[in-house]
Amino acid sequence: MxxxxxxxxxxxxxxxxxxxxxxxxxxxxxPLASLSHPRWEPLELQALWWLRAECLLPVGVLAMRLGGLAMPRLSRLVDRLEEGGLVRRERSVRHDRRRVRVRLTDEGRAVAEQMDAQVQERMGRLLAPLQGETRSALVDILELWVEALGAQARAAVEADEDDAAPDVAPDELLTASAA
CATH class of the missing domain: 1.20.5 (Single alpha-helices involved in coiled-coils or other helix-helix interfaces)
Known part of the structure; x- marks a missing residue:
């Protein structure tokens, strides 16, 4: 600091x-911490909620959304959800077939909608102590904060990409390869 x-x-x-x-x-x-359902565990429900929010996620991104879940544990979790008919795995046919993404099925979307209703109820209870304009101002400020965080993350990615780029200009690479 x-x-x-x-x-x-x-x-x-x-x-x-x-x-x-x-x-x-x-x-x-x-608000995702203790989602409840008669059949599914809270972490499985969180995975469904994230898939509802983002539609299609690579397994690595889903692992990060679930708090950095280790891949073996995530694979078992996705296996259970797939066996239950809530998600399906998709492999990339254009790029690398090892890239696996996860998508909700219609049944999974229905369960995820139930979970989202629980999350919204909890969020409503958090905002309820504030009055209309104050509540709106808080959400406006949080939106600005999230936008700033996103811009900061994009700048970091661009900086990483710039660092990974070769120091040689593309014309120099062509000249060197032609020689």
């Missing part, structure tokens, strides 16, 4: 204290 300005450090301390206080009120748990 040595690179942060005094103003940012004060705001970080305030945010930390707010998060601690929110946790004390029991409001910090993820």
């Amino acid at each position: 040595t690179e942060l300005s005094v103003d940012v450090r004060v705001q970080v301390a305030r945010l930390r204290n707010l998060l601690v206080d929110a946790a004390r009120c029991g409001s910090l748990a993820s």
Whole structure:
């Protein structure tokens, strides 16, 4: 934290204290944390919820959405969901057939809709203590924050791609390969 300005450090301390206080009120748990269904485990339900939100996910991305789940455990989870008729695996035929993506079936989408209703109910309870304009202002600020996080992530990816690019210009590569 040595690179942060005094103003940012004060705001970080305030945010930390707010998060601690929110946790004390029991409001910090993820709305996905304890989804309930008579047949499916909470982690399986979270996977369905993410697939509903993003339609089609590579297995590695799904693992990250589920908190960095190890691939063997994710494979077993997807196996159970596939056997239950909730998801199907798809292999890329154009690129690398080893790339596997997961998609909801119609039955899986129905269960995911039920889970989304639970998530929305929990989120509604979190926002309910605020009045209309205050609640709207909070959501507006959170949207700005998420946009800024997205821009920061895109810039980091572009920087990584620039670092991975060869130092030689494309014309120099063609000249070298022709020689």
